[in-house]
Amino acid sequence: MEPVIVETVQKEIDKNANQEVYLHLETTAGAYASHFDEKVFSSGAYIRNALVQYERGKIAGTGPSYRVGLKTQIGWIYAEGITHFEVDSDGRLLLAGHDYQGKLAVCLEISLKPFE
Amino acid sequence: MDKMEKEQHVLVVLPHPDDEAFGASGTIAAHIANGTPVTYACLTLGEMGRNLGDPPFATRESLPLIRKKELQNAARVLGIQDLRMLGYRDKTVEFEDEEKLIQDFTSIIEEVHPTLVISFYPGYAVHPDHDATGAAVVKTLERIPASKRPKLHCIAFAHGCEEEIGQADIVYDVSKVAQTKMDAILSHASQAQLMVANMKEKYQQGDLEVLTRINTERFWTYKF
Numbered sequence: 258m259e260p261v262i263v264e265t266v267q268k269e270i271d272k273n274a275n276q277e278v279y280l281h282l283e284t285t286a287g288a289y290a291s292h293f294d295e296k297v298f299s300s301g302a303y304i305r306n307a308l309v310q311y312e313r314g315k316i317a318g319t320g321p322s323y324r325v326g327l328k329t330q331i332g333w334i335y336a337e338g339i340t341h342f343e344v345d346s347d348g349r350l351l352l353a354g355h356d357y358q359g360k361l362a363v364c365l366e367i368s369l370k371p372f373e
Numbered sequence: 374m375d376k377m378e379k380e381q382h383v384l385v386v387l388p389h390p391d392d393e394a395f396g397a398s399g400t401i402a403a404h405i406a407n408g409t410p411v412t413y414a415c416l417t418l419g420e421m422g423r424n425l426g427d428p429p430f431a432t433r434e435s436l437p438l439i440r441k442k443e444l445q446n447a448a449r450v451l452g453i454q455d456l457r458m459l460g461y462r463d464k465t466v467e468f469e470d471e472e473k474l475i476q477d478f479t480s481i482i483e484e485v486h487p488t489l490v491i492s493f494y495p496g497y498a499v500h501p502d503h504d505a506t507g508a509a510v511v512k513t514l515e516r517i518p519a520s521k522r523p524k525l526h527c528i529a530f531a532h533g534c535e536e537e538i539g540q541a542d543i544v545y546d547v548s549k550v551a552q553t554k555m556d557a558i559l560s561h562a563s564q565a566q567l568m569v570a571n572m573k574e575k576y577q578q579g580d581l582e583v584l585t586r587i588n589t590e591r592f593w594t595y596k597f
Contacts, residue, residue, distance in 0.1 A: 258432055281433065287423045288464070288500045292532070303421070303464075343432060351432050360423040364433050372434070 258341035258353060261323050263316055266342050269350040270314040270325070273367050280307040281366040282336060303364075306371050309334065322354060325365055336365040374546040374589075380409045384487035384523070386478060386510050388416040388466055388502040390444035391561040396528045397491050398451055398557040399547025399590050405452040406550065412455040412485050414478070415444060416506060419564070421463040427566045439563055447560035450553060457481065467505035474509035475516075482513065487523045490514065494527035494593050497534040515597060526592035541591035548588040551576070555587060 285301030311327035311334065318324050327334040338354035345351055347368070354363035366372070383404050387393055393401060393413060401411050418437040425431040431439050441458070448456040459477055461469060482490075493507035507527060514522055526543060547554060555573055558565050575583040 258429060283421075283433070285421070285423060288502075292499050341429070345432070345434060349434070351434060353429075353433065355425070355429055359425065359427045359429045361425055361429075361433065362423075366433065373437075 258343040258351065260321065261316070261339060261342050261352075263320075263323070266316045266323075266325075266350070266352065269342075269344060270316060270327070270367075273350065273369070274311055274314055276369075277308055277310050279368045279371050280309050280334065281305050281364065281368075281372055282307070282334065283364040284336075284362065286362075287360070325352060334365075336363055338363045339365065375543050377403055377407070377545060378489075379407060380404060381488040382485050383409055383411045384481065384485060384490045385411060385413045386416075386490060386492045386506060387413075388461070388493075388500075388506045389419040389422075389463065390415055390417075390440045390447070391419065391558075391564045392493075392503070393451075394447050394554075394557040394561055394565075396493075397590060397592075398447075399550050399554045399587075400491070400545055400592075401451050401453065402550035402553040402557070403545070403547055410455065410485075411451075411453050412457065412481065412487070413448060413453050414457045414459055414481055416459045416461040416466060416474075417463040417502065418444070418458065419463050422564060424564045424566070426563045431563050436563065440561070443561045443563060447557045450556045450560055455485070464502060466502040469505075471505075471509050471512065474506075475513045478510060478513040479516070482517070482523070490523050490525045491592070492525065492527060494529035494534070494538065494595070497527075497529035497531040497538060499531050503528075511595060511597075514595075519597065522597070525595040525597075527595050529593055538593055542594050543592040545590045545592075546588060547590050551587050 283303035290297040290299040311329050314327040316325050323339045325336045339352045340354045343351045349368040352365045356362045419440045420437045492510040493503040495504050495507035498504050
């Protein structure tokens, strides 16, 4: 992955708009968060292979971390803290936010085919 | 320190690649050095791990393949010849049909006839996958008549677990295989980098915490 280049990410978001796409959306503090530091509340959520269609999408922010919002016909998809991106060999748009230690904190991925 | 009994066959059942390295690799290496075959059933590929390398070299999508290779490397380092990847998904073990887990474990046990099973102590192993794996192992073994049932040695590390389940009744000195253990841990590069930065150096310098962590492994014998 490389640090977000807004123009490139925006192009990929636009490319996937207005068609059915598979989505992976995740945020996590880690299963060990409270074990290592009792002041930290363990929480997280993920959805894998949500089949959605968004009509507009945008990456926003001044960096180094960004927000992404996707507007669907009847709702929204949102991720905050995105720092890195990659278009992988399967043409999937992988967006991730890595914390100060490089650990995954948030992740939003868009694919035309289901994720494994 | 306790003396390790000679086993016929050891079965290790843990959910994530690297659980074996951090929790029991010295014990595994010692059994193998003693001529005992070890089967390792690893439930998931740690697909949802937060550690992606430092700096990150994995993505959420490439992580499973990377961790699979790391797991195979660790098994090679330890001399495990029978590594089984059961195909479950990280973070989802507790939501699976427990009967499916029990059937999977039962068929492995009926095949390899372990005299010792190593897993997590249900309720005292912090990660929900650990607890769910341990719970299913206990239920699997409960179905075997006591006279034929292998021993179960459990790993526990929840804060304050000693207050509820007592001190570990088995403490092994695995210093003779410390090098192998460290190599097994370092095989899991994507996961171990942050945690064990400078571990080898500290070990050689005699850092007490690192020495204790590497040289001793402790287990609780499960009382059915």
